[in-house]
Amino acid sequence: MMRALTGSLRARLLWFLLAAIVLAAGAQALVAYRTVLKEADDIFDYHMQQMALSLRAGLPPSAAVGGIGSGEQNFDFVVQVWTADGVRIFESAEQAALPQLAVLGFADVRARGTTYRVFSMQTSGLVIQVAQDMAARRSMARSLALRTIAPVALMAPLLMLIVWWVVSLSLAPVARVRTQVASRQADDLSAVSEEGLPDEVRPLVQELNLLFDRVRHAFDAQKHFVADAAHELRSPLAALKLQVQGLQRAPDAAARDLAVSRLVAGIDRATRLVEQMLALARHEASMAAGAKPQPVDLAEVARLAISDAVAAAQARGIDVGVSHADAGAVVNGQPEALRMLLRNLIDNAVKYTPEQGRVDVGIAMNGSAVELSVDDSGPGLPEEERARVLDRFYRSGEPQAPGSGLGLAIVKSIADLHGATVTLAASPSLGGLRVLVRFTSKA
Secondary structure, rough: OOOHHHHHHHHHHHHHHHHHHHHHHHHHHHHHHHHHHHHHHHHHHHHHHHOOOOOOOOOOOOOOOOOOOOOOOOOEEEEEEEOOOOOOEOOOOOOOOOOOOOOOEEEEEEOOOOOEEEEEEEEOOEEEEEEEHHOOOOOOHHHHHHHHHHHHHHHHHHHHHHHHHHHHOOOOOHHHHHHHHOEEEEEEOOOEEEEEEOOOOOOHHHHHHHHHHHHHHHHHHHHHHHHHHHHOHHHHHHHHHHHHHHHHHHOHHHHHHHHHHHHHHHHHHHHHHHHHHHHHHHHHHHHHHOOEEEEEEEHHHHHHHHHHHHHHHHHHHOOEEEEEEEOOOOOEOOOHHHHHHHHHHHHHHHHHHOOEEEHHHHHHHHOOOEEEEEEEEOOOOOOOOHHHHHOOOOOOOOOOOOOOHHHHHEEEEEEEEOOOOEEEEOOOOOOOOEEEEOEEEEO
């Protein structure tokens, strides 16, 4: 029973409410019973007093000792009248044996093997006594009290049934949600219906739906990663195998050196592809985890991202730096994700910019928005390809163009996470490509 009490909300509510009803009904019945007994005593005392007062005017002529109380008839009240000389001139029941010397007012007297409640009063020349057997009085009082608490005893079970029905009806939506979740397949992560749920339970179901949504995103990211890996790693691995075979068949040192250089380039390309795929998978996993945003200074992000790319830029004589940065350019987001976004933009610009070229990073405030731009002096990008390069594994130009086709896809994914937009256009300052990331809200 204790396990059901602690494990089931319905059982807990029913046990506590039914116990409260039983205790309340018991307390009410006890108070009513004792109150009715006390009121019954007061009423009987009042009747005795009124009976005695009614005899103050004197006795009827036919009254005689034993005259009214003769026979086997039982009376609830015993009446006796005494003269001032101690002569009993009237009794309502034979053998009453009430004391001759009475205490005026109310008193409890032992007589005839029982206790009497006696009221005595003195008038001119007479002493009037009215008595009642306490056993009979208590019997009548208990009967009256029981009739008073009978409705409480009848209403308590009815109230229990009403409480059971109300609790069961109120928790029916919870049972429905439990049934929905219990009957699902392992891959069913659709939202649970919130219809008819009470306000105390609805937030729990809403959080459960958010959890399902995050798990679904995690599963989707995992499936995408497996599919992308199976699709994209096939060609690089096949190329590496051919390059190893070419190295094995090289007839001389010159051919061997050429094969080794191609093999190294193929390994570098496969490594870069794996790194980009892992970065994308890691970012999608962070999106599914629902990491909380925090204020991020874009100027600091730009400094860190440029420091990551400066070695590759210097190797080709490319000038990389911040052309302008407005003060207060702070957005809500994830610092590492934003650093990854800008690093991919800079890497992409350095990759397509000719030697001795230039790459500029700009941070500008535009009303309530913050704009992050990367301009390069490269060949730019045809307008018809600007939307397609944001797709996964799409590479502009020839099939042998450098890169894995994931850099701008990662940028687009991170921008979506932060509620930002990515726009590609011709660079007005350097003549190559401009990538503009616009954050619509600041921190």
